[in-house]
Amino acid sequence: MADGRQDQTDGQPGEASGPGAPAPIRLDGQVALVTGAGRGLGREHALALAARGAQVVVNDLPDADGTDHAAALVAEIVKNGGTATADTHSVADEADAVVATAIDTYGRLDVLVNNAGISHGGMFDQIPVEVFDRMLDVHLHGTVAVTRAAWPHLRATGGRVVNTTSNSVFGITGTSHYITAKGGVLGLTKSLAMDGRVDGIRVNAIMPVAYTRMTAGIPDEVFRAFLEEHFTSDKVAPFVVWLAAPDVPVTGEIFSVGGGRAARVVLGVNGGVLSDTPEGYGAQVDRLLDLEGTVFPADATREVLHAAAGLGLFEDGNPLAGAWKQ
Template sequence: MSHTELLRDKVVVITGGGSGIGRELALFIAAHGGKVVVNDLGTSPSGEGADLSSAETVVNEIRAAGGEAVANGDDVSTWVTAQRIIATAMDAYGRVDAVVNSAGVMRHAAFEQMPPEDFDLVLKTHLNGTFYVSRAAAPVFQAQNSGAYLHMSSTTGLIGTMGVANYGSAKAGIAGLSRLIAFDMKRYNVRSNCMAPSARSRQWERVNAFRQAEFAKTGANTDFRQFRSTQGTAAQIAPVAAFLLTDGARDITGQIIGVRGNEIYLYSQPRPIRSVHRSEGWTLEGLEEQLVQAFRPSLTPLETYGEVFSWPTI
């Protein structure tokens, strides 16, 4: 199959498709012959309001270019509305070939100052929303004996940074959920992967500004503006995300793929890397004597994703 046919007539549901990575992916898929359901509640980056116009604008762009798309403004974070998102695809096209979970909001604060309602809202949108929309599509995939999920995780959850315990927790949870979906849906010929994209966006700029302000309080002179050069663009992520939905990626499931500029990463997933044992069992004294010394060379440094990916994008 030629690369131009990999997406031909594939029906793809994209949540958060009105802006950022979701928007670029919707445009890319439609330009390559796919049919797109552009879902976007149209909230602000921090989750206020609702406006269907962001989804409709993307749909109009696709149609103006000769592609096929429909808009949906339902909320991913409730079971009832998540089912309506999938129903929109079934009503318009009679099938769903792939689901991309890209919808999200962000509210940041230092952990010790984070309002519980901000934690709940971000988890509900990202993690619950990913579950709800994926679960709503599961019977369709099961009946078709085919399908692909792609969930947006983040280096914030996989590696870490400051001021986003809610967002990072949700993104780490999504990585785990993706792999567990892969186990359960394998019997129906359904794949599930997640991406950890690095791209400049409204949310990324807001987090960067927050980190800058927090570091300033400590007297540190770290300039987080330098990390802009370590971020790619949403347009660079779209081809990789789209490919993972196609039959060309049929052997890839349960994986975490990173994209940063023109670089693609395969992330490792938790595995034991060191072990110690004592046949007589452990005491506090024995642990103090042996455990720290044995593990110290392999302990993961407390580095932010900006420190891990410190070189400019390629």
């Protein structure tokens, strides 16, 4: 790449190369749409996808002064021998037009990376309603709208969706609107993965850990500097390429990704406690919070079965064996 990156299809750093190494992931003939791709994480995603042979639609809004980062990135990709086209429609208000750019230009859509977002901080009772709503509009509703517009085309290709949620769902102060939106994206990912199985669509999400324009606003100087040094935005893109690959084996998964590391994020349910009074639950709070015996249900039905087992309802056999297999 012109900016010093190398697409090391013979083996990435930390991976085996030579005889017996995994086959290089190629996306030749594939069309990938990356939203919010003019700068930051989206830019790195688009560059990495193009380097692997994908035809990339680079979506981003121009700056208020007219600066068109999407067009600039397209020019860079083309200069480096790749194929790309720019789209400057809003994911929140013009989702159909965003997807139409891919279909009108390349005739198909194989990969959708929902990355577009905005940033703003503030305590819950100090965030204006219109600001809260706009955060939901871009991060959550924009993801829903673009994916809805893309879905028929992804069904035709058995495509891939990579959503962007956030580790902020574990808890952080002063950004309730952002966490609300990203929590919605997490739930959407789980749901769409199940809806898409019959058509071969695989839907996963990343929680990026990276220094970006958004995290550059973190008030703690030491923590911010640590991110800038160890979690550069280009370290997330290789994992996105893997999730975009035709033979990626996972769907409905959430991954924390950053710094050259990826880890599975799961929802778990512990062993639980039994009571039929408020006082009874209160007396068992330590056990209620204890993670011993935690299980990780594959879907909502499995969670109900776990609850039923905890109530002893299966001691004489499981009447739901084989029921509602999702």
